[in-house]
Amino acid sequence: MLKLIKFLEIFAFKKILIVLSFLSDFNLTSNSSNLFNQLNLNQIPFISSYHHHHHQNSSSKPLRIAIIGGGPAGTSAAFFLSRLSNQSRNHADIHLFESSNRIGGRVLSIKPFDSDQFQSIEAGASIFVGANKHLNHAAKIFNLSLQDYNQDKSENGPIAIWDGTEFVFEETGSEWWDTLKLVWRYGRAPFQLSSINKQTINQFEQIYKESFISIGPFDSFHEWLSHSGLLNFLPITGSDYLINQKSINLQAVNELAAIFTRTNYGQDISNIHALATLVSLAGKSGRSVIGGNHQIFQHFLNQSQSKLHLNHQIHTISQSNPNKTYSNPQYLLSYHQNSKNLTATTDPFDIVxxxxxxxxxxxxxxxxxxxxxxxxxxxxxxxxxxxxxxNSTSPSGELFGKSKDQTVSRMIYSTMMRNVLGKGKRPVFNTVNYLKNLGQKDGVIGDMHIVKIFSEAPVTTGTLQKLFKHEQNLLWVKRLEWDAYPFLNPIQSDFPPIQLTQGIYYVNGFESFMSTMETQTLMSFNIASLITKNYWNFNPKRNWIDE
Incomplete structure (x- = not known):
């Protein structure tokens, strides 16, 4: 949520892409620059034994479905279930329970100075890309206006890669000279990564096609990944895959490729599995919804006509009348409302x-x-x-071992190569990006700029003072933190289940493989299709975007 490459073709001396983020999810950056133009740096199979369901018809009572969670997965599940129930001429009574007071989950936007005077800025799940067909189609049918994520060209500039001790690569602003510098340091790697990017995009595109959808719905994540051709990327790290299977040189992997996984998933390429690495390296054309990406998921929910229960913290799922034998058990949800200690319980649901x-x-x-x-x-x-x-037009060099009055790039991405080799400390940030020029304000000298920093730990005020030269240059600071995405370590066999038990389904297990807004909607579509197959004997053969 910010990822994908379209690297320079050396003989034509095209520009290399800038770091953003793929599919979104919860992975982010901004702007493009000269050299990195548009590089988007944001089990054993579970064999289900729960297929002995009755098949509802149009005269049956509605199938009661509870969805826990109001983010991309939950809202899209409600949307798909509503569509499929209409297509199959069945009835579903869908209730969505969200613990907070808003829809969107980790899809979050803020406004500068917390003022409605300014346009929203994405904080989590910042972008999606052209290859994200669910989100793009949703934005289209919901009449949502899109904008290029790096729309403010005035904030573009040279890119730098920082290893915690020194800048290992800095653009000068001269496209020809920067291209030569890139090739001199990384050799053939940019072209190899460009080829991998194209192959990855082609492979991802297959999961939207009728030939893939018609095989499903899938009872297990293992089955989904196997049929999509992505399973073999899980047992190995990104660095192992790129170095040992794709013959990309070590320096390029630990500097150039590594900035994508640190930007998109906050993790080192030596620890993250190869599938997440490919997701980080795949895609282009980062975009976002004007007014906030969360609007897509609000529309998903609105279109589903589900009953929304905000401020409902579900803490227990229990079986209704567990001492009786049912072919189709029902479930009660116990919850706290508005953060109170008092517990209430819902009416029974057929599916959770x-x-x-x-x-x-x-x-x-x-x-x-x-x-x-x-x-x-x-x-x-x-x-x-x-x-x-x-109002500082560029970061100060003080944090980077330079003089206080010397400026550095406004787009800085960090690598952990020196730290991995035991020769230096980890950078105090993952990325520093100037996002947008906010214009002038009374009492402030010069234009105001909004800057976004991703980091593994809180960035102290002292660090910010060094980064922006003086404390008085810090006009407004807003700090956020959340559990953004899983640690995506290589997976050998411990795959999460899609069904925890009969009638209880789990969407977010898919985040162990790919954690983005788009992929959450992909798995919600699979689970919605699985439910309609199991309960109504209705199995969609095409993706909803093709209907």
Whole structure:
């Protein structure tokens, strides 16, 4: 959510792409520059035994469905279930429960100075790309206006790569000279990465086609990944894949390719699996919805005509009448409302969809008669995002071992190569990006600029003072943090289940493989299709975007 490459073709001396983020999800950057133009740096198979469902027809009572979580996964699940129930001439009574007071989950935007005077700036899940067909189609049918994520060309400039001790690569602003510098340092790697990018995009495109959809819906993540051809990228790290299987030189992997995984997923390329690395390296044309990407998911929910329950913290799922034998058990949801300690319980539901990270949600399953398969604990990256409004036109060199009055690039991406080799410290940030010129304000000398910093830990005020030369240059600071995406370590066999037990489905297990806005909607479509197949004997053969 910010990713994908369209690297320079050497003989034509095209520009290399800038770091943004693929599919979104929860991965972000901004602007383009000369050299990196548009580079988007944002189990064993679970064999389901739960297919002995009755098939509802149009005269039956509505199938009661509860969805826990109001982010991309939950809202799109409601939307797809509503569409499929209409297409199959069945009825669904859908309820969506969200623990907070808003829809969107980790898709979050802020306004400079917390003022409605300014346009929203994406904080989480900043962009999606042209290859993200679900999100683009949704924006189209919902009549949402899009903008290029790097729309403010005035903030573009040379890119720099910082390793915690020195700049290992700095653009000068001269396209020819910067191209020669790039090739001199990284050799053939830009062209190899460009080729990998094209192959990855072609492979991702297959999952939208009728030939793939008609095989499903899939009972397990293993099955989905196997049929999509992505399974073999999970057991190895990104660096292992690029170095040992694609013969890309070590320096290019640990500097050039590494900035994509650190920008998109806040993780080092030596730790993250190859599939997440490919996601980080794939795509172009970063865009966002004017007014905030969260509007897509609000529209998903509105179109579904689901009943929304905000400020409902679901803490327990229990079986209704567990001592009785049912072919189709029903479930009660117990919840706290408005953060109060008092517990209330819903009426029974036929189906529950968990559309939030299971272990972060605090959910427990009680009094379930059938066997249960719970997902393994999945740690999440705690991402720190710092927004700064400053009248400093560029960062100061003081933080980078230069003089206080010397300026550096306005787009800085960090690599951990020196730290990995035991020769230096980790950078204090993942990325520093000037996003937008906000214009002038009374009492402020010069134009105001909004800057976004991603980091593994809070960025101290002292660090910000060094970065922007003087404390008085810090006109506004806003700090956010959240569990942005899972630690995407290589996966050998411990795949999370799609069904925890009969009638209880889990969307967010897919984040272990790809954590983006788009891929959450992909898995919601699969699970919605699985439900309609199991309960109504209705199986869509085409993707909803082709209907």
């Amino acid at each position: 969809i968990i559309a939030a990270p299971f272990h972060q949600s605090g959910l427990t399953l009680q009094n379930i008669q059938q066997s249960i398969q719970l997902p393994s604990i999945q740690p999440y990256v705690r991402l720190h995002v710092t927004f700064i409004i400053t």
